[in-house]
Amino acid sequence: MPSIKVAILGFGTVGEGVYRILQEKRDEIKKSTGFTVEVEIILVKDKNKKRMPIKGIQITDNFQDILNNPEIDIVFEAIVGEEPAYTYLSDTIEKGCHIITANKKMFAEHGPALMKHAEFRNVQIGYEATVAGGVPIIRTVTNLLSGDQVKRIQGILNGTSNFILTKMRKEGSSFKEALFEAQRKGFAEADPSDDVSGMDAFRKLMILSSLAFGEQPDWDEVPVVGIDHLPSNEITDAAKEDYRYRHVADIWLDEKGEPQGTVGPALIGANHPFFNIDGVDNAVIVETEYLGSLTVVGPGAGMYPTGSAMIADLIHIIRQQEAVLIPN
Amino acid sequence: MPSIKVAILGFGTVGEGVYRILQEKRDEIKKSTGFTVEVEIILVKDKNKKRMPIKGIQITDNFQDILNNPEIDIVFEAIVGEEPAYTYLSDTIEKGCHIITANKKMFAEHGPALMKHAEFRNVQIGYEATVAGGVPIIRTVTNLLSGDQVKRIQGILNGTSNFILTKMRKEGSSFKEALFEAQRKGFAEADPSDDVSGMDAFRKLMILSSLAFGEQPDWDEVPVVGIDHLPSNEITDAAKEDYRYRHVADIWLDEKGEPQGTVGPALIGANHPFFNIDGVDNAVIVETEYLGSLTVVGPGAGMYPTGSAMIADLIHIIRQQEAVLIPN
Numbered sequence: 001m002p003s004i005k006v007a008i009l010g011f012g013t014v015g016e017g018v019y020r021i022l023q024e025k026r027d028e029i030k031k032s033t034g035f036t037v038e039v040e041i042i043l044v045k046d047k048n049k050k051r052m053p054i055k056g057i058q059i060t061d062n063f064q065d066i067l068n069n070p071e072i073d074i075v076f077e078a079i080v081g082e083e084p085a086y087t088y089l090s091d092t093i094e095k096g097c098h099i100i101t102a103n104k105k106m107f108a109e110h111g112p113a114l115m116k117h118a119e120f121r122n123v124q125i126g127y128e129a130t131v132a133g134g135v136p137i138i139r140t141v142t143n144l145l146s147g148d149q150v151k152r153i154q155g156i157l158n159g160t161s162n163f164i165l166t167k168m169r170k171e172g173s174s175f176k177e178a179l180f181e182a183q184r185k186g187f188a189e190a191d192p193s194d195d196v197s198g199m200d201a202f203r204k205l206m207i208l209s210s211l212a213f214g215e216q217p218d219w220d221e222v223p224v225v226g227i228d229h230l231p232s233n234e235i236t237d238a239a240k241e242d243y244r245y246r247h248v249a250d251i252w253l254d255e256k257g258e259p260q261g262t263v264g265p266a267l268i269g270a271n272h273p274f275f276n277i278d279g280v281d282n283a284v285i286v287e288t289e290y291l292g293s294l295t296v297v298g299p300g301a302g303m304y305p306t307g308s309a310m311i312a313d314l315i316h317i318i319r320q321q322e323a324v325l326i327p328n
Numbered sequence: 329m330p331s332i333k334v335a336i337l338g339f340g341t342v343g344e345g346v347y348r349i350l351q352e353k354r355d356e357i358k359k360s361t362g363f364t365v366e367v368e369i370i371l372v373k374d375k376n377k378k379r380m381p382i383k384g385i386q387i388t389d390n391f392q393d394i395l396n397n398p399e400i401d402i403v404f405e406a407i408v409g410e411e412p413a414y415t416y417l418s419d420t421i422e423k424g425c426h427i428i429t430a431n432k433k434m435f436a437e438h439g440p441a442l443m444k445h446a447e448f449r450n451v452q453i454g455y456e457a458t459v460a461g462g463v464p465i466i467r468t469v470t471n472l473l474s475g476d477q478v479k480r481i482q483g484i485l486n487g488t489s490n491f492i493l494t495k496m497r498k499e500g501s502s503f504k505e506a507l508f509e510a511q512r513k514g515f516a517e518a519d520p521s522d523d524v525s526g527m528d529a530f531r532k533l534m535i536l537s538s539l540a541f542g543e544q545p546d547w548d549e550v551p552v553v554g555i556d557h558l559p560s561n562e563i564t565d566a567a568k569e570d571y572r573y574r575h576v577a578d579i580w581l582d583e584k585g586e587p588q589g590t591v592g593p594a595l596i597g598a599n600h601p602f603f604n605i606d607g608v609d610n611a612v613i614v615e616t617e618y619l620g621s622l623t624v625v626g627p628g629a630g631m632y633p634t635g636s637a638m639i640a641d642l643i644h645i646i647r648q649q650e651a652v653l654i655p656n
Contacts, residue, residue, distance in 0.1 A: 021618060025475050032474060134619040139471055143464060146360060147353050147639035273625065276604055290349060290636035291462040294626040297601065298619060308618035311475035 003036040005071045009043045009088060014102045015078035017307025033318045041066055063088055067095060076310055077101040086110045093117050100313045102129035102306055108203035112210055126313025131204040132157055132282040134305025135298040141211055144288055150212040152252035152287040157204040159280035159300035160188045160195035161227045161247040166278045168235045169244060187280055197226035198263045205249040205261055213259045225264030243267045246274045331364040333399045337371045337416060342430045343406035345635025361646045369394055391416055395423060404638055405429040414438045421445045428641045430457035430634055436531035440538055454641025459532040460485055460610040462633025463626040469539055472616055478540040480580035480615040485532040487608035487628035488516045488523035489555045489575040494606045496563045497572060515608050525554035526591045533577040533589055541587045553592030571595045574602045
């Protein structure tokens with residue numbers, strides 16, 4: 001049975017999660033796809049940094065080592081930020097490799113271009129992990145688009161904001177206290193501005209817009225409000241009336257069939273599907289023509305949830321290739 | 329571009345939903361799969377019954393007309409009950425056709441045998457519509473099984489029971505009043521015993537067990553309790569304490585790795601994902617090793633939701649076949 005060789009770009013939380021699952025589930029993946037998946041090479045920023053022991057795998061800080069390796073079939077990308085990730089992935093697609101990315105910032109901006117490039121080069125892109133971590137919302141929407149039509153998607157797409165809002169409501173904490181707690185627990189970055197300003201949720205919303213509607217609204221025309229200016233007492237006052245503030249990203253087709261979006265805090269009543277979504281969970285409501293309304297809730301981040309989303313992409317890509325390569 | 333010819337067995341609510349979506353979404357399906365899907369023949373019980381006008385399609389009450397038609401590629405089955413559905417589908421698989429079924433009663437009992445038969449004959453079975461109507465739980469669990477492991481599934485799987493419990497709680501109705509209202513609204517059958525006794529939820533749970541764990545527990549060893557003996561005052565008393573009764577079907581792997589299940593009313597607290605699931609919605613929580621906990625909520629029944637689940641199966645089957653048949 002042939003093997004599939006993969007590279008991992010970036011070895012932070014997500015990259016390590018991918019590596020771990022590939023090791024731990026080696027036999028299961030072989031059983032379910034018929035292929036052994038081998039991690040061939042890992043790209044890191046600093047080769048001398050202390051990390052978990054990795055045997056028999058090339059560790060490099062030079063992306064050219066991956067580009068020049070003719071054996072690589074699929075590249076996992078778990079780098080943060082637009083560049084050099086976008087350039088790396090463009091080069092990888094040009095080389096003819098499939099890519100699987102968790103990089104929402106890069107993919108919101110460059111996803112449409114990468115998708116076109118991938119189609120041209122006849123390779124696939126997995127990007128389940130770019131939106132809502134472990135929640136399989138990309139696959140779910142993709143499937144719903146088969147013979148149905150998506151009309152609107154609303155989401156709690158930033159776990160950090162939701163954790164902070166939950167803590168402010170339940171414990172009457174100030175924004176600063178709750179943010180500090182989120183950082184202490186590892187839910188928020190040292191620089192949390194993308195999370196609390198709404199930019200992170202906005203980017204995920206743009207990825208969903210491309211998927212569901214084939215286009216994104218003009219970025220400047222989407223109002224984006226974060227949770228960083230929401231007074232603590234408004235949150236606790238609302239809770240007394242059985243309302244809860246959630247940070248909601250919302251995208252829908254207007255009467256002209258063009259996507260319109262908003263991102264910001266919203267007051268949610270007790271019967272709304274978002275009412276009970278506390279902590280770092282993400283939740284997405286998809287409204288379609290035939291199905292009506294579907295809600296999906298799960299972990300929005302984390303090494304294993306995000307890693308497992310990328311592994312699901314991997315298996316999907318292998319299966320599709322397998323059907324083409326080895327018809328029975 | 330070639331066309332795909334399908335037959336529909338049964339022309340009740342679900343069969344008609346499939347037919348309607350195939351007509352309404354003809355162009356979209358062609359665009360997304362590359363194939364025109366033509367309904368060739370519909371099997372009905374009574375040819376003389378008044379129904380929506382259907383042009384240019386053979387209406388028959390004789391299943392042999394379908395078996396003897398060499399053009400049929402895929403058969404939709406939307407009949408109620410085990411027989412003759414099981415015999416029809418066995419014959420259809422033997423003939424080499426793919427099948428898509430919404431028949432939970434038949435599939436809970438005979439699904440494992442049909443799956444083996446289909447594998448042997450190299451055809452596919454779509455059964456998304458057998459569990460939780462429009463909620464894509466079969467596809468979601470199938471995807472989660474790629475590189476992850478399902479440990480437990482809990483579901484509100486019977487919309488009729490959930491509607492009745494909701495009405496009893498909110499309006500203090502008796503069981504009989506709430507059941508009558510469910511029947512008046514078309515949510516419950518004239519004979520609602522399978523719904524309110526828990527048998528319907530039990531069968532769906534067995535289908536999920538086969539999918540997630542590769543086997544079903546011994547049917548006799550699964551305690552099944554319905555909502556038909558739950559006193560009205562217990563429901564309203566619980567509501568005062570901020571608890572709600574839900575009818576929950578639950579399946580998990582025990583320490584020996586064997587599936588164990590229970591079906592019955594459960595008291596649900598305010599922070600549980602099932603707390604807010606009111607009316608005819610279904611909800612399923614899937615717990616896995618890596619992802620943690622994923623909740624999916626949506627319409628458990630209805631012409632369009634259930635029909636659209638079957639159309640999603642259709643498109644999935646076409647795409648998989650297409651990959652084998654027409655590699656690019």
